[in-house]
Amino acid sequence: MAPRRCLLCLVLWLSIPVVLPVWAQDHAQEPPWRAVVDADGRQRVQMVGGSYFFKPSHIIVKANLPVVLSVRLEPGIIPHTLVIKAPEAGVVIDELLSTEAKTFVFTFSATGTYPFYCRNKLLFFKSHRAKGMEGVFEVVE
Numbered sequence: 001m002a003p004r005r006c007l008l009c010l011v012l013w014l015s016i017p018v019v020l021p022v023w024a025q026d027h028a029q030e031p032p033w034r035a036v037v038d039a040d041g042r043q044r045v046q047m048v049g050g051s052y053f054f055k056p057s058h059i060i061v062k063a064n065l066p067v068v069l070s071v072r073l074e075p076g077i078i079p080h081t082l083v084i085k086a087p088e089a090g091v092v093i094d095e096l097l098s099t100e101a102k103t104f105v106f107t108f109s110a111t112g113t114y115p116f117y118c119r120n121k122l123l124f125f126k127s128h129r130a131k132g133m134e135g136v137f138e139v140v141e
């Protein structure tokens with residue numbers, strides 16, 4: 001019994017360097033995406049959503065300059081939404097998304113970190129947000 005258990009230990013031990021990098025890659029945080037201010041003073045951001053993510057999920061924008069956010073969904077049958085609830089910064093959005101890009105124009109009036117997410121949830125399953133369909137706007141000077 002004992003030698004067999006050792007063999008199993010050895011196999012598990014040897015698999016760590018193989019499994020860990022794959023896991024780390026899957027769970028790696030993407031670097032924040034910084035919106036560039038165009039010549040017209042608008043900050044254009046392209047975003048893709050799907051089950052269950054938004055990409056990019058960490059977006060840095062400037063306060064008091066309009067953000068032109070274009071969001072489209074990856075093809076799929078699961079409906080998704082975009083919610084931003086930041087009335088303190090003048091931004092409230094709650095919209096159904098589709099595979100055709102939807103454009104939202106809004107301006108954060110205050111610096112801070114404001115979450116965005118999909119509010120959908122099927123019955124007793126975890127919400128899409130809990131499954132990772134969320135992100136943040138980091139609003140800077």
Ligand SMILES: [Cu+2]
Pocket residue numbers: 079080081118119120128133
């Ligand atoms: Cu969703």
